[in-house]
Amino acid sequence: AQSVTQLGSHVSVSEGALVLLRCNYSSSVxxxxxWYVQYPNQxxxxxxxxxxxxxxxKGINGFEAEFKKSETSFHLTKPxxxxxxxxxxxxxxxxxxxxxxxxxxxxxxxxxxx
Amino acid sequence: GAGVSQTxxxxxxxxxxxxxxxxxxxxxHTALYWYRQSLGQGPEFxxxxxxxxxxxxxxxxxxxxxxxxxEGSVSTxxxxxxxxxxxxxxxxxxxxxFGGSSTDTQYFGPGTRLTVL
Numbered sequence: 230a231q232s233v234t235q236l237g238s239h240v241s242v243s244e245g246a247l248v249l250l251r252c253n254y255s256s257s258v259x260x261x262x263x264w265y266v267q268y269p270n271q272x273x274x275x276x277x278x279x280x281x282x283x284x285x286x287k288g289i290n291g292f293e294a295e296f297k298k299s300e301t302s303f304h305l306t307k308p309x310x311x312x313x314x315x316x317x318x319x320x321x322x323x324x325x326x327x328x329x330x331x332x333x334x335x336x337x338x339x340x341x342x343x
Numbered sequence: 344g345a346g347v348s349q350t351x352x353x354x355x356x357x358x359x360x361x362x363x364x365x366x367x368x369x370x371x372h373t374a375l376y377w378y379r380q381s382l383g384q385g386p387e388f389x390x391x392x393x394x395x396x397x398x399x400x401x402x403x404x405x406x407x408x409x410x411x412x413x414e415g416s417v418s419t420x421x422x423x424x425x426x427x428x429x430x431x432x433x434x435x436x437x438x439x440x441f442g443g444s445s446t447d448t449q450y451f452g453p454g455t456r457l458t459v460l
Contacts, residue, residue, distance in 0.1 A: 238383070261446055272347065272434070272451035273386070280446050319385050323446070328398055331449070333378075333385030 231256045233320045233334040241340040248292075248307040250337050252320030255301065262303040263321040263331065264294055273319065279303065281325070290314070315341045345369070347452035349435050355458045356425055364420040364455045368437030375418050376449060377410055378434040386434055392418060393440055425459045432456050 236251040254260055264276040277288025284296040294305045303320060320334040348367045356362050368375050373394055378386035388402040392412045403409070407425075412418040422429055432454040438447035 265451075270453065272453045273436075273449075274451070275448050278446070278448070321385075325446075328391070328393075330388045330391065330399060330402070332388070335383065335385050 231260065231322045231324065231332050233262075233322050233332060235318075235320050235334040235337050237337055238335065239338050239340065241342055242310045243342045244312055245309050248305070248310045248314065248339065250305040250318050250320075250339065252294075252303045252305065252334060253301050254303060254320075254322045256322055256324060258324045258326070261323045261325065262294075262296060263323075264288065264292070264303075264305050265319045265321060265333075267317045267319065267336075269316070276305070276318075310339075310341050312341050312343070315339055347435055347437050347450055349433075349452040349455050351455060352453065353456045353458075355460065357460050358425060358427060360425050360459075362422050362425055362457065364422075364433050364457070366418045366420070366435030366437075366452060368416065368418070368435070369450055370416075371439070372437035372450075373415065373440030374438045374447060374449075375412060376436040376438075377418070377420050378436065380432045380434055380454070382431075389420070422457075425457075427459050430457055430459045 232255045262279040265273040267273045277286045279296045287293045317336045319336045323329045323331045350365045375392040377389040380386045391399040395415045407423045410420045434454045436449040436451045438449045
């Protein structure tokens with residue numbers, strides 16, 4: 230069975246500060262990992278995904294995440310927060326089994342302080 | 344082109360009633376997914392179609408829930424004898440379908456908010 234745990238249901242950072250959203254996964258097979266973002270009243274949008282190539286994955290809007298097998302983590306970072314980054318972020322896991330479903334975490338709401 | 348669309352955007356119904364939620368995927372996408380998102384939770388997988396057939400329906404909570412995709416495009420999620428616990432946002436996503444559900448990029452619709460009174 231696979232699962233993800235997102236630490237912190239709410240995170241607040243100042244505009245211009247580092248964004249760090251934490252995600253730890255559990256998987257009995259090599260995982261594929263994702264970060265999705267959900268802006269208010271919009272559908273989820275893929276930020277980035279890890280599928281066993283480079284461990285440092287760059288996504289859209291300046292976000293990146295690093296796969297660390299030893300720590301079973303896939304934390305999301307951005308060097309400098311913008312007001313437009315305020316949204317809910319979901320970490321998700323699947324596997325290399327072709328038709329495996331994607332399992333989402335509970336989400337972290339990111340607040341940007343002016 | 345247009346993204347994934349879902350109708351209605353909001354649905355209020357009474358306990359015990361039947362509801363249908365519609366999803367129009369991106370044109371050309373062979374894979375279609377339904378999720379349910381309860382308040383404070385992440386999306387929870389319900390069912391995955393590859394073409395017209397349900398490749399995985401293991402997430403449907405019980406036999407009151409059913410989904411169809413008769414022509415391999417539009418899909419309808421049907422809920423019979425609705426209960427208050429069915430209240431949630433129902434999300435639909437589609438993908439090209441070549442890589443399989445595990446890695447294909449899924450494009451999500453805005454969801455249908457279902458409220459059962």
